[in-house]
Amino acid sequence: AGRKVEIKYEFTPARAAFTITDGGKGFDCANLPDPDDPRNIMGVSGRGVIMTRLLMDETTYNEKGNSVTVVKAAGKS
DSSP: OOOOEEEEEEOOEEEEEEEEESSSOOOOOGGGGOOOOGGTTTSSOHHHHHHHHHHHSSSEEOSSEEEEEEETTTTOO
């Protein structure tokens, strides 16, 4: 309950980037569900991660797994 979330953003004519970091212990990003496998869409967890990877042009996590940066290029849908 006492943790804070930090959100940074950068807007340029070419792109929008958001970095979201929390104070938690993170998670193992190497074990994320495969967004190309249709079986993962109906899974109990991980749908938000899958949707983000499908909708954004770039999705990267830090080594600890408690920070994600997502990028969307201008003019892309």
